[in-house]
Every structure is written in structure tokens, then in C-alpha cells.
Amino acid sequence: LQLNAKLCCCLGAGCSSRGCQLFLMCIALQVYHAACNGELYSRPFIESFEETPMLVAVLTYMGYGILTIFGYLRDFMREWKIEKCHIAREREEQKDFVSLYQDFENFYTRNLYMRIRDSWNRPICSVPGATFDLVERSSNDYNWTFEYTGRVVKDVINLGSYNYLGFAENTGACATAAGEVTVKFGVGVASTRQEMGNLDKHEELEKLAASFLGVESAMAFGMGFATNSMNIPALAGKGCLILSDELNHASLVLGARLSGSTIRVFKHNNMQSLEKLLRDAIVHGQPRTHQPWKKILILVEGIYSMEGSIIRLPEVIALKKKYKAYLYLDEAHSIGALGPNGRGVVEYFGLDPKDVDVMMGTFTKSFGAAGGYIGGRKDLIDYLRTHSHSAIYATSMSLPVVEQIITSMKCIMGKDGTTIGRSRIQRLAENTVYFRRRLREMGFIIYGNNDSPVVPMMLYMPAKIGAFGREMLKRNIGVVVVGFPATPIIESRARFCISAAHTKEMLDRALDVISEVGDLLQLKYSRHKVLPSLDRPFDETTYEENEE
Numbered sequence: 001l002q003l004n005a006k007l008c009c010c011l012g013a014g015c016s017s018r019g020c021q022l023f024l025m026c027i028a029l030q031v032y033h034a035a036c037n038g039e040l041y042s043r044p045f046i047e048s049f050e051e052t053p054m055l056v057a058v059l060t061y062m063g064y065g066i067l068t069i070f071g072y073l074r075d076f077m078r079e080w081k082i083e084k085c086h087i088a089r090e091r092e093e094q095k096d097f098v099s100l101y102q103d104f105e106n107f108y109t110r111n112l113y114m115r116i117r118d119s120w121n122r123p124i125c126s127v128p129g130a131t132f133d134l135v136e137r138s139s140n141d142y143n144w145t146f147e148y149t150g151r152v153v154k155d156v157i158n159l160g161s162y163n164y165l166g167f168a169e170n171t172g173a174c175a176t177a178a179g180e181v182t183v184k185f186g187v188g189v190a191s192t193r194q195e196m197g198n199l200d201k202h203e204e205l206e207k208l209a210a211s212f213l214g215v216e217s218a219m220a221f222g223m224g225f226a227t228n229s230m231n232i233p234a235l236a237g238k239g240c241l242i243l244s245d246e247l248n249h250a251s252l253v254l255g256a257r258l259s260g261s262t263i264r265v266f267k268h269n270n271m272q273s274l275e276k277l278l279r280d281a282i283v284h285g286q287p288r289t290h291q292p293w294k295k296i297l298i299l300v301e302g303i304y305s306m307e308g309s310i311i312r313l314p315e316v317i318a319l320k321k322k323y324k325a326y327l328y329l330d331e332a333h334s335i336g337a338l339g340p341n342g343r344g345v346v347e348y349f350g351l352d353p354k355d356v357d358v359m360m361g362t363f364t365k366s367f368g369a370a371g372g373y374i375g376g377r378k379d380l381i382d383y384l385r386t387h388s389h390s391a392i393y394a395t396s397m398s399l400p401v402v403e404q405i406i407t408s409m410k411c412i413m414g415k416d417g418t419t420i421g422r423s424r425i426q427r428l429a430e431n432t433v434y435f436r437r438r439l440r441e442m443g444f445i446i447y448g449n450n451d452s453p454v455v456p457m458m459l460y461m462p463a464k465i466g467a468f469g470r471e472m473l474k475r476n477i478g479v480v481v482v483g484f485p486a487t488p489i490i491e492s493r494a495r496f497c498i499s500a501a502h503t504k505e506m507l508d509r510a511l512d513v514i515s516e517v518g519d520l521l522q523l524k525y526s527r528h529k530v531l532p533s534l535d536r537p538f539d540e541t542t543y544e545e546n547e548e
Helices: 002-010 018-037 054-079 103-111 115-118 173-185 200-213 224-229 250-259 271-284 313-322 378-387 399-413 420-442 462-474 504-521
Strands: 131-138 147-158 217-221 239-246 263-266 294-302 326-330 358-362 372-376 454-460 479-480 490-496 530-531 544-547
Touching: 018 490, 054 103, 054 462, 103 115, 115 462, 131 326, 147 504, 173 399, 200 217, 200 372, 200 399, 217 224, 217 378, 224 250, 224 358, 224 372, 239 271, 250 294, 271 294, 271 313, 294 313, 313 326, 326 372, 372 378, 378 462, 420 454, 420 504, 420 530, 454 462, 462 479, 462 490, 462 504
Parallel strands: 239 263, 239 294, 294 326, 326 358
Antiparallel strands: 131 147, 217 372, 358 372, 454 490, 479 490, 530 544
């Protein structure tokens, strides 16, 4: 407000109109943003998390309440053998067994999850590319068991796979190279890297990955989840402090817990929350003894796969340097998907890879393969080779998978002599902007960053989770729906993953179906309107946002 007043004085403003005041407030906010972040950000950083409408929140809680009441009623009817379906009850000979789940988890699985279980674990029988073939199934016992009908649903548009650059394919250079390597080396390695499982292809991959990331050295692992969960315990232990984003992936959470370190959680992408924890850690030290922490490790992700948000990396690095902490960056979803050359969130912000102490990522998404990597200084990687459980005990990465990664990475880097990789990166960026803008234009509430290919669309009510997935599949669109406990109870959503393999015709077809189903289920909750200019659909400057 003080800044606004100063601007009014400087402009000699005597205007009291609402339009003038709003204009000056916008300028004030821009100046404030520039003053705070101007030296850190070289590009606009725009993320949207529209607040849940009050009526929708109330109705969502009511929906869960009604389902819970009927759940207890059904449990009562099962206990007295009134209900005909007895699959939800334990068998008499197993009643003395130790429970696998807590009471609430049991209740939720029996009475809520089972109602919409058909929306998950759907089997496909083709390459998970821009489209896939789906094996149809049905259930005669309320989704407790499924039977195949023998019918295959052809050419379902795939909006669920993490196939960001379209390398999940069975034709082309990657598939050919992987096939040739399979003939030469076979599929399995049957040993660990430290014994007889270290092949020249593994070392070629690691050198290429280090070059791609812009770091001194890199190390590859056969499983993305284990890359986090088995390496973090080698980097931190007792007497260390881990600061973890509240929305970090389960692999990061498990790795932090296994390390034995003290864990503190900061609010998602909230730099004030992170800085407060850093200050408190330095001022107070370890609990009881108040000795200084041996190490402070910050765990963050590049793109958060459930929110579609991008880490505020320039600010995290600034805080890390200010308080002498270490930074562990998980680029599972951002490597290949962000940056003009696909080098991830570090390149996206134009930062130096050396400012990130541990660069982690996976090959399962943008590269269409499997496994993960860690990159950084050579002494760090040499240390992990001898101390990481995933490096010492895990079987080496399969050679066809290694070749898939090498070939796709060379394509992205342009080392194959073509511009295919660059064109895929550009197409993904265009598809992402177009898809997000069209959804917002239709009136849906969309979460995340404008440049994130992970696009969460809010459903909210529990009954609409299964309904949306089923209605979309009826129209040959495959989507992923997510609900509690994977999300907060009132923030159920559909999650779309955009790919460079999607053509504009595919996206338009999917958008038309989403709009149709959105009208059917009344999902257009947004109170903001986006006015489109259809002349140049990929140009962000052709859109103007207004709030009702």
C-alpha cells in the first residue's frame, strides 16, 4: 500500500476510479515482485492454484460423510449376514490372523475404494504411446474381482502415461537399437556392477548422462524408486537434518526415513517456510544437545507429479548458499520435459548445474525406458559407488534398457545428426501451453505451472472420480483419476500427462470430450474466465484473463 501511494504521488495521480487503483496496484505488485525476485528469475514464473469454491467444498465433505454412513451400514449388514456379497468379510479360518491394515484403511478400502476400483489398474496390450489398446474387463462382484471379456478397445488416446517426449514406441531408432543390443547381449545381466555386471554400455551411458547434465560424473541405477530410497541413506544419517517439501514423492520420504536423520517438512514451494526451518536449525542445533547439525540436506523435486508445479529453484539455491546447506534435486518428471534443450529445471531457469549438489532423475518418463541416475561432483559419485545399497546389492541395468536411454538421449542432444529431439521438446512445450489454456478457457480449475506437462484438473467430489474415468473411457480417452489418500480429501482430481507424440487433432478430440464430460458431470468450477484469440493458439500473448 505504501508503494501504491508512492506511485500515485510520482504520477501525480488524483484519480480515485477503481480502474486506476487496480492499475496502480498491479504496477505495485510487479515492482514488488521485481524487487524480490528480479535477480533470480530470468522469465515469468506463473502458477495457478485456484481456491476450492465454498459450496463445492461443503458438498464434497457431505459426499464423503454420506459414503461413510452407508459404509458402516453395510458393515452392519455384513455382520448379520443380511448383505448377499460376502467377499468384503474375512474368511472364518483367517479371523485369528494379524491384520494387514489399520481399521480405517480396511474400512476405506471395503466401502469407498471398491466402488471405483475399476478406474485403476486397467490392463493395456500395446505400446503406451500417444494411443494404446485396452483389454476390456468386467466385474460381477462390485469390483472385488475382474474377468476379461475378450474384447480389445483399440486406439484409446493416452493422457495418462509419462511419455513426455514420445520415446515410448516400438518403431524408430530407439526400438531398432534396443533390438540389436538384445540380440548381442541378451536381456539380463545376472550380476551387480561391482562383480560381473559392469559392461561397457553402462559406462557409456554414465559418461553420456554426465555430459547431458553438465556435471563431472554420473551413476545409473536399474530402478527409479530405489535411486532415491537407497541413496539418501548414504548421503545423510544420525546427526543430520533433512528439510523435505511436504509434497515430495514417496521414494524421497522413504529414503529420508531410512537414513535415520531428523526430518523437518516445509510447506510446498514456500520459501518463507523453508528459510524459517533453516534459521531455526542453525540457531537451535540438534534436539537436547544443541550441537550443530553435521549436515543439512534440502530435498525437492523439479516438477511435482500430483500438483503440476515447478520448484522455485533460484530461490532454493539462494537459500542453500546463504545457510550453507546441501541440495538434493529430484528431476524425475522435469528432465527432458523442461528447458530449451530438455536438460530439466536447472536449464529451464538458466542456472548452473554446479549449484545443485545432488542431481537425481529417472529414465522412465522422457526417455521411455527404466531406472534412474544421480549426477554431481566426481568425489560424490565415487563415494556412492562404494556406499549406496542400490549400487552394491542391486542387479545391473538391463542392456536393452541402457541402449534405449543412450539412443534417446543422443537424439535429445542432437548427437544423432538430426533435429528430432529438439523438435520433440518444442512440440511438448507447445502442446502443454495449448492444452492448459484450452482447459482454463472451458472453465475447469487447473493446477500447476503454465509450462508443466503434468496437468491436474480438479474433480473434488468422490462420486465424480469414478464417473469421470468411466465416461472418458467410453469415449476412447484414457485418463488417470486420483483421490484420497493420494490427495487431500477435498482435492480429488484427474491428472493429464501431455506428450510430444500427441498431435493437435488428438488434443482437440480429447479437449472436446473433456468439455462434454465436464458438462455432463458439472465439473466447470472455475470462477475465472479466459478469453481466447484463436488466430495463434500457441502464443501466450493471445490470451487475456479476467476474473468475474
